[in-house]
Amino acid sequence: MxxxxxxxxxxxVACVVLAYMVVFVAALAxxxxxxxxxxxxxxxxxxxxxxxxxxxxxxxDAFKMMGKEDFRPALADPDIFTLAPIxxxxxxxxxxxxxxxxxxxxxxxxxxGLIYIVAVTSFTTMAILLGGWASHNKYxxxxxxxxxxxxxxxxxxxxLALLGVSMAVGSLNLDVVVTAQADYKWLxxxxxxxxxxxxIAAIAELNRGPFDLPESESELVSGYGxxxxxxxxxxxxxxxYAGMTIMSMVAVTLFLGGWHGPFxxxxxxxxVSVVPFIWFMVKTYALVFALVWVRLSLPRxxxxxxxxxAWKILIPLGLLNIALTAAVILxxxxxxWGLLIAGWVALVAFVGLFDPILKRRLRRQRERLPVVSS
Amino acid sequence: xxxxxxxxxxxxDEIAGRLxxxxxxxxxxxxxxxxxxxxxxxxxxxxxDVARRLKELPQLAYETLNWIAGVDxxxxxxxxxxxxxxxxxxxxxxxxxxxxxxxxxxxxxxxxPAADWHxxxxxxxxxxxxxxxxxxxxxxxxxxxxxxxxxxxxxDLAENHPHA
Amino acid sequence: xxxxxxxPEPDEAVxxxxxxxxxxxxxxxxxxxxxxEFNEVVVNMGPQHPxxxxxxxxxxxxxxxxxxxxxxxxxxxxxxxxxxAEKRTYYQYIPIVDRTEYLASMNCxxxxxxxxxxxxxxxxxxxxxxxxxxxxxxxxxxSHQVAVGTFVADLSPLGTAMVFYMFRDRELIxxxxxxxxxARMMFNYLRFGGVRYDLPAGWVDKCxxxxxxxxxxxxxxxxxxxxxxxxxxxxQGKGVITQQDIVDYGITGPNARASGVPLDLRRTRPYSVYPxxxxxxxxxxxxxxxxxxxxxxxxxxxxxxxxxxxxxxxxRGRVQLGxxxxxxxxxxxxxxxxxxxxxxxxxxxxxxxxxxxxxPYRLKFRDPxxxxxxxxxxxxxxxxxxxxxxxxxxxDLVLGGIDR
Numbered sequence: 001m002x003x004x005x006x007x008x009x010x011x012x013v014a015c016v017v018l019a020y021m022v023v024f025v026a027a028l029a030x031x032x033x034x035x036x037x038x039x040x041x042x043x044x045x046x047x048x049x050x051x052x053x054x055x056x057x058x059x060x061d062a063f064k065m066m067g068k069e070d071f072r073p074a075l076a077d078p079d080i081f082t083l084a085p086i087x088x089x090x091x092x093x094x095x096x097x098x099x100x101x102x103x104x105x106x107x108x109x110x111x112x113g114l115i116y117i118v119a120v121t122s123f124t125t126m127a128i129l130l131g132g133w134a135s136h137n138k139y140x141x142x143x144x145x146x147x148x149x150x151x152x153x154x155x156x157x158x159x160l161a162l163l164g165v166s167m168a169v170g171s172l173n174l175d176v177v178v179t180a181q182a183d184y185k186w187l188x189x190x191x192x193x194x195x196x197x198x199x200i201a202a203i204a205e206l207n208r209g210p211f212d213l214p215e216s217e218s219e220l221v222s223g224y225g226x227x228x229x230x231x232x233x234x235x236x237x238x239x240x241y242a243g244m245t246i247m248s249m250v251a252v253t254l255f256l257g258g259w260h261g262p263f264x265x266x267x268x269x270x271x272v273s274v275v276p277f278i279w280f281m282v283k284t285y286a287l288v289f290a291l292v293w294v295r296l297s298l299p300r301x302x303x304x305x306x307x308x309x310a311w312k313i314l315i316p317l318g319l320l321n322i323a324l325t326a327a328v329i330l331x332x333x334x335x336x337w338g339l340l341i342a343g344w345v346a347l348v349a350f351v352g353l354f355d356p357i358l359k360r361r362l363r364r365q366r367e368r369l370p371v372v373s374s
Numbered sequence: 375x376x377x378x379x380x381x382x383x384x385x386x387d388e389i390a391g392r393l394x395x396x397x398x399x400x401x402x403x404x405x406x407x408x409x410x411x412x413x414x415x416x417x418x419x420x421x422x423d424v425a426r427r428l429k430e431l432p433q434l435a436y437e438t439l440n441w442i443a444g445v446d447x448x449x450x451x452x453x454x455x456x457x458x459x460x461x462x463x464x465x466x467x468x469x470x471x472x473x474x475x476x477x478x479x480x481x482x483x484x485x486x487p488a489a490d491w492h493x494x495x496x497x498x499x500x501x502x503x504x505x506x507x508x509x510x511x512x513x514x515x516x517x518x519x520x521x522x523x524x525x526x527x528x529x530d531l532a533e534n535h536p537h538a
Numbered sequence: 539x540x541x542x543x544x545x546p547e548p549d550e551a552v553x554x555x556x557x558x559x560x561x562x563x564x565x566x567x568x569x570x571x572x573x574x575e576f577n578e579v580v581v582n583m584g585p586q587h588p589x590x591x592x593x594x595x596x597x598x599x600x601x602x603x604x605x606x607x608x609x610x611x612x613x614x615x616x617x618x619x620x621x622x623a624e625k626r627t628y629y630q631y632i633p634i635v636d637r638t639e640y641l642a643s644m645n646c647x648x649x650x651x652x653x654x655x656x657x658x659x660x661x662x663x664x665x666x667x668x669x670x671x672x673x674x675x676x677x678x679x680x681s682h683q684v685a686v687g688t689f690v691a692d693l694s695p696l697g698t699a700m701v702f703y704m705f706r707d708r709e710l711i712x713x714x715x716x717x718x719x720x721a722r723m724m725f726n727y728l729r730f731g732g733v734r735y736d737l738p739a740g741w742v743d744k745c746x747x748x749x750x751x752x753x754x755x756x757x758x759x760x761x762x763x764x765x766x767x768x769x770x771x772x773x774q775g776k777g778v779i780t781q782q783d784i785v786d787y788g789i790t791g792p793n794a795r796a797s798g799v800p801l802d803l804r805r806t807r808p809y810s811v812y813p814x815x816x817x818x819x820x821x822x823x824x825x826x827x828x829x830x831x832x833x834x835x836x837x838x839x840x841x842x843x844x845x846x847x848x849x850x851x852x853x854r855g856r857v858q859l860g861x862x863x864x865x866x867x868x869x870x871x872x873x874x875x876x877x878x879x880x881x882x883x884x885x886x887x888x889x890x891x892x893x894x895x896x897x898p899y900r901l902k903f904r905d906p907x908x909x910x911x912x913x914x915x916x917x918x919x920x921x922x923x924x925x926x927x928x929x930x931x932x933x934d935l936v937l938g939g940i941d942r
Contacts, residue, residue, distance in 0.1 A: 438784075441889070460785070463807070467876065511550050522618060
């Protein structure tokens, strides 16, 4: 018997199980975090009974969901109906294996980390499509198609933002990206416009926040998850929160300096520093909190507004951003300063001009509305 | 056309007088109820005609129907129409009585579209049938309810509620 | 053994909707589902539903995502109030009137009490009139807070934040009303010829303090949504009520005022001490969902002004005619009378026929939401479902009044 092979397979299985566990725990933690944060912003308490400050609420909910009756619509495709919820978490799990968590520890350091991230997150899109199709419900299908269309549309600005990062850093390897941001040279300071593009695209990619119409489709025509119940639905639900963590981790790695922070080499255990891991998690959860905050503060976008925003605004801006970044890197002698200035000018211009222009267009549209007569 | 309220300045007596003059035969017992209502009794056969003409009166156009109530007067059932005139900012209360045995009236939904649900409620509760109504079915009670509860002789028995 | 999957026999409303459905396959025009073949589907937004406010059932005919037709089915909250009136004395009936439009109880009691007073030929004391205006306008603010809060909540998670802020401040108003009348919702406070209790000591100051804070709180609500481009896009131009609709269907209240019609019974058919008060009738020009929201927010500010004026003008005196305990049994002279009153939702009034006995012979409610709901089929057709939910929220329905 080839023990090496057995050990290898055993290690592989252990890693996969560990990876899934990490994602699950992160997702469960996120759910409670979001519910309490939302509650405080709405001037109420939120779940605070189960465990100290309610931290075990998600565990209780998970148990409840697992105990639910598991049925499948008679006409639904049995294999795909079962496959879709299983498949949906693949993206999150696969991405979190390549994250540089701390100095000296990246579970799987890939040379093409950035491309890998983009490629693997599409699994979620596919899983949603499969889920909607397998439900044998016209409205689920439409909801799934809408969701998939949204995710595909917003992948492009995301890729454009990541391209900008790789241009500035000169590599697709996530470790290199993090080490390039040492000494507080965070890419969020140097390329703030790119950061903003990435964050908006990530929120839309996750079907979260103001972009969540496909999943909270006006309570009548519910999205892809209508026919799913119990743990099947739980997987879709968890994936959204797992995605929040993963996207935040990616953003932190690329833009917010990864695991950098003071006291990096304070405690080193077996070649792996402990303190940077804490900084990584703190930054990730700060970004998660921002995502929750954004979700609370904005009304939902309609589907046409969503798509228009992606194709007519974000993608052209993303392309311009790429062109500008490339131009600065190529032709401006001190290109880091050039990036800094260009980035902040772009960000201020966008934030300052977008809202007034939109409002002016809305106001003109409103003036053209007829004053009510017959 | 901006809807204006109270553009025509007439006293209540003048309004009552004009109504009595416009409908000498159909309206009877035209009286004024302060501060701004004219009360009149209307013959049931002339209901539709009068309704249409009321809406088109030159200065008193009663364009809006406020409510319709069914009243059980013993031997007769009464349908009370409360209409509003924007130009004079006054109301007109029309009382139309029908015999209990044959409680039928013309519908006024083609004159005042608001009458739709009000007539359905009067049918549901009082049992006054409105001829020509597009969709006369029960509105507040279940479809298979038996009887008309607001009538004075209604006794609530199990037979009235087949669904319960 | 009962068949769990048996479909119940469709009732009249659903049968009607099915009869109206055209069997041809329809294209889901106007949305991104164009090209998909859809049959028209009859869907039930049943009595229990997160977005219909109250136990309202809408039988919706959908073509893809567009609403083709809506048949509202009501009666799920029917409590036979009009029949109850015939077996209760006038005094005993006041708490029952409270429960028609339960979000605006004071105003409903006022509508009933005014009619009986007119039948009796009595007028309330002057102090009581001012107190009635104060509590009526406070109730108007509270009612609008619920109406706007739940409407915005339909649109987004942002709305849930707004609902909580509005309910938090509504508690302050309900605390005041509880001090005056003893109850938070079903007040049973107005009496024929006055009100039940005089204002407790210190109430005027507390009320004044709250009214000083209220405009800032209203600013807080507006800051959440007013300037938000997404909110504007979702509400402008949708669900327009034309002036012809107002004339045809008897729409009153903020729904009518948002379409530019200055129909406010406090000005067009003045009652109580409103002629002496200085306030504006809030109107808006376009009659869409955003304007209805705007009118309600403006009305909240006007109500604050009215309450402040009344607190300043509050005269001394009794709050009830005769002895402090009004007669339990009154017998109005035979006759009939209707008086309408400006409820937060429109014109609310009672038509009472009296035969001289201690019980009303016939009591009929004129409910604003009943008339507003008639407009639904016309208003919602041709919109997408998400818009339909927003529009129905902006009409502000309270099923208690519709079903009585």
